[in-house]
Every structure is written in structure tokens, then in C-alpha cells.
Amino acid sequence: MGDTGGDQVEAAVRDCAAVLRPAAGLDWRGVPAGGLEWDCRRTAEHIASDLIAYAGRLASRATSSLPFDIALDEGTGNADVVDAIEATGALLAAAVRTAPREVRAFHPYPYRSANREGFAAMGVAEVLLHTHDIAEGLGLAYRPPAELCAWVLTRIFPHVRPEPGAPWNTLLWATGRADLPGRAPVAEWRWRNNLVIGAERLTLQGVTPAAAADLRAGGTGGFAWIEGGPFEGTRDAAGMVVKAYEAGTHRPEWGMFVLVRREDGLAVGAIGFHGVPDEEGRAEVGYDLAETARGRGYATEALRALAEHALARDDVKLLFAAIERDNAPSQRVIARAGFTRVSAEEERTAHEHHDLEPSLRLYARGR
Structure with missing residues (x-):
């Protein structure tokens, strides 16, 4: 997973210019751009404005x-507007390629920041969608490459179930521009950059479906890992993220986070949830570390940060974790993070009615 998004920005802009430049002789003013209130000229100018804003x-x-x-x-x-789109696209591609992996900058939705890949994906989305709008208004044929659409979806639309074999149709539906069989029309929409939760020595960085797929396949997920990482449990958890994304049940704030050390930017492990909270406001957590990162308090620090973030929400009442009875190190981590062993009756109920393995012990932390 070596790309940062610069190539994708360039590809999107190149296709945009190939469609719009031959139509530069048409009157773009006063012609509605698809379903937008803007005309085609205003929409083209907006593409350039967004690209330069993201680059800046x-x-x-x-x-x-x-x-x-x-x-x-x-x-x-x-034609000059198309030149501006190409120039601002080149600036964004350059900014993406030269920004260090850990750099984040302001974007208002939904978590107040985005990394280089997020800005690239937002830029590509703006180009693809608004080129579509203009092409629709001017009666031009336009269909971007499927792989470019899937690239956007797996980075900033993690909550949207991909339609098999139809990433462009999925992106149009997710942004209220088209219908998909069996799905309700979309009236309001937002993309979602990954969530990052800060801790003292670590940042907990939300894993996108794209990063999860790469981790599951044996890659790095775009992270620089400490020696021996990622641990097998991280790859297994990444597989769960991919399955949830493909099923349309993935919610990024209840997904997986990679633990990145502030001092050197190395990933040391992962932490996350087994799914969204249930009707009673309970959510299960899990975590692991690369063996070379153990014994330094990273898991405890990450678990505290994740628990405090989750329990501050109105829809969460209790967090719990199931730990092997012989795993003393993990039991010490969970205890230091404020979790306590549940009662024997509660544990028995979990074993009998919720298929908890007999070898597991249950720990919980509430508000």
C-alpha cells in the first residue's frame, strides 16, 4: 500500500480535462450542472477552488x-478554467506526495482533520462528482475508471456498502446523484475521514477499509511498523473490518485503530471494537501489540484513551473485554485501564446464553 493519493488526484484531473476541454466552446453559464443549483461554469470554478483549498x-x-x-x-x-483545474490539481498532488504520513490538517467534517490520503480522496471525489454534474448539464459522456471510484469509497465512504462490480454507481448513489436497486434514495450525505484519538505517547488512528484490506492481505496498511509488527491479531481484526464494510455494517468510530507512537511514527499494535454498541449501550473491545512493543504500558494507555472517548458518548453505557484466564499480562492491562472482573453470575450468564468460551474471563468498565 505504497500510494499516498497523488497519482489518483492526477488521474481524476486528467479525465476531467479530457471531457471538459473539447466542450469549452459551449456556453457553460446558465446551464444547470446536473441536479445542482450552480451552473456548469460555477461548478467548474468550484472544482479548482476545492483543489487549491485542500492543497493549501x-x-x-x-x-x-x-x-x-x-x-x-x-x-x-x-478553456482557461480547465487550465486552472489542471494547475490546482497538480498542486494538490504535490502537497499529498510531500506531506509526511503523520501530518493532519483542518477539515470540518466529521472529526476536524484529515491526513494526506484523506485530502487526496476528497479532492478526487470533488473532481469525479462535479465533472459528472457538468457533463450531465452539457450532455457529455463521462464515466471515470472503476478503480478510482473504489479508491475513494474505501477511504472516505467507509460507512457505505459497496455495490459489487459497480463502484461508480455506488458513489453516485452515496452522494444523492443516482438510485441503486433495493436502496432508499440519499437526501443528505457526508464523507468521513478517519478518526484519530490522542493519548500521551500514542495516537489511535482509525483504519479505513482500504488499509484494512491491505493489512488482511499481509501488507502494512500504510503504516510504518515496529519490528515484528503487525501482530497476527491485528490482521485478523482487519479482516473483520473488511467483512463489515462489504456487508454495509461497518461504522468507523466503532472499528479498528492502529496505535502509532508519537516519538517516531511507528505503529506498535491495534485496538478497537467488535462492532457497534448493542441496544443496552454495551460494546466489546479488543487489543494487541507487536511483541517488541510489550511491557511499556502502550496497551494500557491506548485502552484508557479509547474507553474515555467511548464512554463520553450518550449511547455507550458499558465496555467489556473477554480475556483468556491464563493471560495474566492482558489481565493486568485491563485492570490498569479501569476494567474490573464481572460477577460470577454475570460471567455464567455470558457463558450459557451468549456463547462465551469457558476459558474466557469477562471484564467491564462503565461510566
Whole structure:
């Protein structure tokens, strides 16, 4: 998983220009862009504005929205707007390629920041979708490569079930631009960059379906790992994320997080949930570390941070973890993170009615 998104930005812009430049002689003003309120000219200018805004935020490591926008000279022709899209796309691609992996910059939704891959995916989405809108308004044929659409979906639409063999149709449906058989129309939508939870020595970085698929296949997931990582349990958990994504049940805030050490940017393990909270507000947690990272308190620190983040929500009442009775190190971790062993009666109920393995012991932490 070596790409950072620069190639994808360039590919999206290249296809956009190939469609729009031959139509530069048409009147773009006053012609609605698909279902948008903007006309085709305003929509094309918006593409360039978004690309330069994303490039500026990422390059400057912005912590808030930047007070600038693109302004085209009076008398600028449609072909010149396409030039602006190509130029701003090149700037975003360069910013993505040169930004360190750990850099995040401001984006308002939903978690107030995005990394380089997130900015690339947002830029690609803007180009694909608004090129579609303009093409629809002008009566032009446009269909981007399926792999580019899937690339966007697996990075900033982790909550959307992919339609097998139809990533472009899925992206159009997810953004309210088309229908999919068996799915209700989308009236409101948002993409979702990965969630990052801070701790003292670590950051807990949400794993996208794209990263999870790479980890499951034996890759790094885009992370730089400590020697011996990732641990087998991390790859197994990544497989669970992929299955949930393909089923449309994945919710990124209840998924998997890789533990990245602040001092050197190395990933040391993973932590996360086994799914969304149940009707009673209970959620199960799990964690593991690469063997070379154990004994330093990382698991305890990460578990505390994750528990405090989750239990601050109104829809979470209790977190629990099932640990092998002979796994003394993990039991010490869970205890230091504020979890306690449940009563014998509760554990017996879990064994008898919830298929908890007899060798497992149950620990919980509430508000």
C-alpha cells in the first residue's frame, strides 16, 4: 500500500480535462450542472477552488479554514478554467506526495482533520462528482475508471456498502446523484475521514477499509511498523473490518485503530471494537501489540484513551473485554485501564446464553 493519493488526484484531473476541454466552446453559464443549483461554469470554478483549498491546508498544516479562495480574471474563458483545474490539481498532488504520513490538517467534517490520503480522496471525489454534474448539464459522456471510484469509497465512504462490480454507481448513489436497486434514495450525505484519538505517547488512528484490506492481505496498511509488527491479531481484526464494510455494517468510530507512537511514527499494535454498541449501550473491545512493543504500558494507555472517548458518548453505557484466564499480562492491562472482573453470575450468564468460551474471563468498565 505504497500510494499516498497523488497519482489518483492526477488521474481524476486528467479525465476531467479530457471531457471538459473539447466542450469549452459551449456556453457553460446558465446551464444547470446536473441536479445542482450552480451552473456548469460555477461548478467548474468550484472544482479548482476545492483543489487549491485542500492543497493549501495540507501544505500549511492548517488548524482552521484558510481565508482565501481562487478568483479567476474577468474574461477568463472556459478553456482557461480547465487550465486552472489542471494547475490546482497538480498542486494538490504535490502537497499529498510531500506531506509526511503523520501530518493532519483542518477539515470540518466529521472529526476536524484529515491526513494526506484523506485530502487526496476528497479532492478526487470533488473532481469525479462535479465533472459528472457538468457533463450531465452539457450532455457529455463521462464515466471515470472503476478503480478510482473504489479508491475513494474505501477511504472516505467507509460507512457505505459497496455495490459489487459497480463502484461508480455506488458513489453516485452515496452522494444523492443516482438510485441503486433495493436502496432508499440519499437526501443528505457526508464523507468521513478517519478518526484519530490522542493519548500521551500514542495516537489511535482509525483504519479505513482500504488499509484494512491491505493489512488482511499481509501488507502494512500504510503504516510504518515496529519490528515484528503487525501482530497476527491485528490482521485478523482487519479482516473483520473488511467483512463489515462489504456487508454495509461497518461504522468507523466503532472499528479498528492502529496505535502509532508519537516519538517516531511507528505503529506498535491495534485496538478497537467488535462492532457497534448493542441496544443496552454495551460494546466489546479488543487489543494487541507487536511483541517488541510489550511491557511499556502502550496497551494500557491506548485502552484508557479509547474507553474515555467511548464512554463520553450518550449511547455507550458499558465496555467489556473477554480475556483468556491464563493471560495474566492482558489481565493486568485491563485492570490498569479501569476494567474490573464481572460477577460470577454475570460471567455464567455470558457463558450459557451468549456463547462465551469457558476459558474466557469477562471484564467491564462503565461510566
